[in-house]
Amino acid sequence: SVKEIDMVVGDWARIKRWHNSGPAYRKAEFDYIKLKLNIPPEKFYQVPYHHDAHAASAFYPSGFKEAAILTVDGTGSDLETQNIYYGKGDRIIPLEKGLESGIGKAYNWIGCKVLPFDRNEAPGKVMGLAPYGEKYKMKVINFQPKYDGIHTDYTELFSRLPYVKLRPSALKSAKDQKDALKPYFARAAYEIQEECERAMLHLARRAYQLTKSKNICLAGGVALNSVANKKILDQAPFENIYIQPASSDSGLPLGLCLYAYYMIDKSRPKKRFIMPNAYTGVSYNKKEIKQLLDSKKFSYTEIGEQVAGVAKLIAKNYIVGWLRGGSEYGPRALGARSILANATHPKMKEILNERVKHRESFRPFAPAVLEEDADEYFELNGYPSPYMLLVAKVKKNKQKVVPAITHVDGTARVQTVNRLQNALYYDLISEFKKLTGVPVILNTSYNVAGEPIVETPRDALITFLGTNIDYLYLEGYLISKKKNKKRAAGIREELLQERAADLERDYSHIVTKVLCRGYKKEEIQPYVDEDNKIANWWRDYRSKYELEKAAHRWLKDKSKILIIGSKNKTKLLYEYINEFADLNVVGAYYPIKEADHSGKWEAPFQKYKVLTSRQLKRASCDILLIASYRYQNQLAEQYGPLLKSKEVYKIYDNASEDLLFVLPNKWPKYREALADK
Known part of the structure; x- marks a missing residue:
């Protein structure tokens, strides 16, 4: 129940607030759900960054x-x-x-x-x-x-x-x-x-x-x-x-x-959280898996944790889908939702790509190696790599032993496996070593190109039936493609339809009955459409709107303006910002160059007195205006403290687009810089 939740914690994008923290971001249903959460606002917290x-x-x-x-x-x-x-x-x-x-x-x-x-x-x-x-x-x-x-x-x-x-x-x-x-x-x-x-x-x-x-x-x-x-x-x-x-x-x-x-949270004493492995996902009930297999009349063998036979299949160059325990947290398959194959086969990379993965030929496949044998095959220098987040050289004398996982530069993205992290996966590789003398298997994510890694037993069956994976090890049940091939297409279609229906039902229940109050599907699209109009305006025109308000105020107050930035950006403001050409600009200093919208680095522009660095040090003004997008914050930090001004005006907030890419060719000029006398 949401009543059991003590805190809801989020981050933020551009403005530190719970709703619409990215004012120029395009909105989606997620933003609507945040508006409707059935949780008291006092439970909402945001991290500093x-x-x-x-x-x-x-x-x-x-x-x-x-x-x-x-x-x-x-x-x-x-x-x-x-x-x-x-x-x-x-x-x-x-x-x-x-x-x-x-x-x-x-x-x-x-x-x-x-x-x-x-x-x-x-x-x-x-x-x-x-x-x-x-x-x-x-x-x-x-x-x-x-x-x-x-x-x-x-x-x-x-x-x-x-x-x-x-x-x-x-x-x-x-x-x-x-x-x-x-x-x-x-x-x-x-x-x-x-x-x-x-x-x-x-x-x-x-x-x-x-x-x-x-x-x-x-x-x-x-x-x-x-x-x-x-x-x-x-x-x-x-x-x-x-x-x-x-x-x-x-x-x-x-x-x-x-x-x-x-x-x-200051309300309770703290225990140290340790993450011993990445298998944080759901483990699925074997009884329910058996019911699923029986209901679809799969032919299968129950082998439990006796995985020597699976190792033998891999050694014989069969491709094996593998679902065991809780799924991995993060993008790497680490022996819970994996496709496994023989790393010693010189053509296994091509076979996997052609029959199952259908991805680019230049992408390598990764090895899973027994931790105690890792240094014999890879230049890890005794350091474990349990999450497949270190790339190491394959030892030169082993590159031809495990060609399927050796990349073109002689490296591999290594997963080291020990018994404490994943006992059955460790046993599988150990059995493969007994058969081949090699403690390394090929491990890639259990999915095809463009799809997420499988999560549930049903997901695993759908991908198994839709590819040329030879066998599937599913929480102790071994399923042969050959023995189920005649009905594969029909079973897969049933599973796809059931998955879609269940996802729709579960999502609807969680959103409308658990998370939200007053959720109305018909409200979502109008909200998204209207808010996105505001987002587009914020991105493109808010900076222009705010600058024109400021320019009107400066004109009224007869403020002295000093411009620091680039000549091209100053020219842009002169031409496209209402009343800008009428401002009392006492000088301009151009320490940087920025290309205009056509790619030219220095367009002719001589409307203002250009100051030298010596003159700049003696200059005084009411408003220091930063005429740059790319270097706005650096220029403000560098020159703001040096000059005596009441205000340092930065045109852009952290959600705004460069006016250089908004106004030319879309907006009429208020003043033509080159023609104006």
């Missing part, structure tokens, strides 16, 4: 008494991109925060704007593609990063958050998936991966400088970059590393709860 939840998700489960914490993703609250914390006991202490431009957004943006990948899938695909670009020696991406403590600035390559745009004509774009392996695009993947490793290592070293801890915890979407993680382990001054297996935003619910428990 999005990254605080990431930090909590990594530190508290780690088992470390103290540690440096590094969180890196695309963007969090208030345009944060990467943070460093120090965790000690029950406390997490923020140390440094990076804003507006970071490696997370750079990596994703190259993946979906230069390379032909979907935004949500780009990071993993780029990491797999990257080694194919190593052999090409041309330079594709001119990053020009600026590293300064926590800050990794890529604004020479693309505009700042939240609406990132590559510099005009800076890079080519792949037309479709077939282009990915072409030299230019493979090299682009290699270079952004190399930059990611460089940036993450820099940030990890910065975390060590600030904390001097021997332990580091990682979270945020970039912590899924297992190549960069291994670089940190090998080259940063840390002895121990913990990476949250659900590092991306899928780990936020855990992090939010842990942050609230330790940092907000």
Whole structure:
């Protein structure tokens, strides 16, 4: 019952408030549900920042008494991109925060704007593609990063958050998936991966400088970059590393709860939360599974935990679906919802892709290895990798032994398995070792391209029947495709229909009967449509609206305006902002250059007296106006304290689009800068 809930904890996007924290975000049913929650508002809490939840998700489960914490993703609250914390006991202490431009957004943006990948899938695909670009020696991406403590600035390559745009004509774009392996695009993947490793290592070293801890915890979407993680382990001054297996935003619910428990709630003594494994999902009742199999007249064999026969099937090059225990938390299949195959077969990668996974040829498959044998096969130097979040070199003398999991660059994303974490999975690999002498099997997620990993026994059966998986081990029941092939299509269709009906029923019950009060389906679309009109206005025109209000006030007050920014952005304001051309501008200082909407870096514009740096130091004004989108906050911080002004006016909030991409060609000019005398 929701009455048992003591706290509901959330993060925020652009404005710290429970509803509509992202005022320029497009709304969906989720936002309507938040409005209708059947929970008293006094139980709602918000963490200070999005990254605080990431930090909590990594530190508290780690088992470390103290540690440096590094969180890196695309963007969090208030345009944060990467943070460093120090965790000690029950406390997490923020140390440094990076804003507006970071490696997370750079990596994703190259993946979906230069390379032909979907935004949500780009990071993993780029990491797999990257080694194919190593052999090409041309330079594709001119990053020009600026590293300064926590800050990794890529604004020479693309505009700042939240609406990132590559510099005009800076890079080519792949037309479709077939282009990915072409030299230019493979090299682009290699270079952004190399930059990611460089940036993450820099940030990890910065975390060590600030904390001097021997332990580091990682979270945020970039912590899924297992190549960069291994670089940190090998080259940063840390002895121990913990990476949250659900590092991306899928780990936020855990992090939010842990942050609230330790940092907000003062009502009870605290116990230390440890996460011994990633198998946090639901375990399914064997009796109910048997009833499902019998009701659909499956032919099956009950083998319980006697998995030697399954190991024998894998050794004979059969592909086995595997569902056992609670599902994994995070994106990696770790032996609870896995497809398993023979890592020693030289063509198994191609067989799996053709018969089951149907994904890009450049993406590698991962090994699961007995922990005690890991160093014999992989360059892990004795360090376990239980969550498949470290990429290591396959030992040269073993690459031909396990070719199906050896990537083109001789590496593998390793999962080490011990008996304490997953006893039956460990036994399976041990049995495979007895048969083959090799303690390594191929482990990939139990899904096909474009679908989520299976969760329920019914999900497992649907995917099993819809692919060329040979056998399914389902909580002690072994099912052969061959013995069920004649009725496979019909059974699968029944299961699909039943799943759809059950999901609809369960969702409706939870939303309308448990979570919400006054939920009305007919209200949702009108609410979403109307709110999205406001969101679009906020994104595109709020900054113009607020600036024109301010300009009218300044004109009325006869305020003296000093402009600092770029010539192009000043010209834009002169032409497109009502009454701007009539303002009393006492001077302009242009320390930066920004391209206009057509890609030109310096359009002619001579309406204001251009100050030298010496004149700037002596200048006085009522209003310091920052005429820049990309460098707005940096310019305000740099020049605001130096000048005697009543107000530093920043045109854009953290949810607004650059007017350069809104007004030209869509909005009439109030004044023509070049023609006006």
